[in-house]
Amino acid sequence: MPQDFKLRLREQLEFVSRSAEAFDEGHKQEAVRIATALRVIFHDTKYSTSLVKHLNGGSILIRRDP
Numbered sequence: 001m002p003q004d005f006k007l008r009l010r011e012q013l014e015f016v017s018r019s020a021e022a023f024d025e026g027h028k029q030e031a032v033r034i035a036t037a038l039r040v041i042f043h044d045t046k047y048s049t050s051l052v053k054h055l056n057g058g059s060i061l062i063r064r065d066p
Contacts, residue, residue: 005054012037012051 015037023030044050 003054005051009041009051009055012041 016034019030019033019037023034041051044053
């Protein structure tokens with residue numbers, strides 16, 4: 001079954017957004033969740049492929065809708 005990588009990226013960005021709000025409210029442990037989501041989005045290793053790479057996104061524009 002093929003993965004919908006755009007959907008997965010949207011989900012990870014929503015996680016970052018929610019965790020950032022909680023972090024700003026004083027929940028400093030949310031930094032770990034933010035880092036984890038960003039790793040899923042951007043980090044490639046020998047054993048895993050980032051969402052950016054799956055989307056062939058050498059230069060993906062990530063913006064927050066107002």
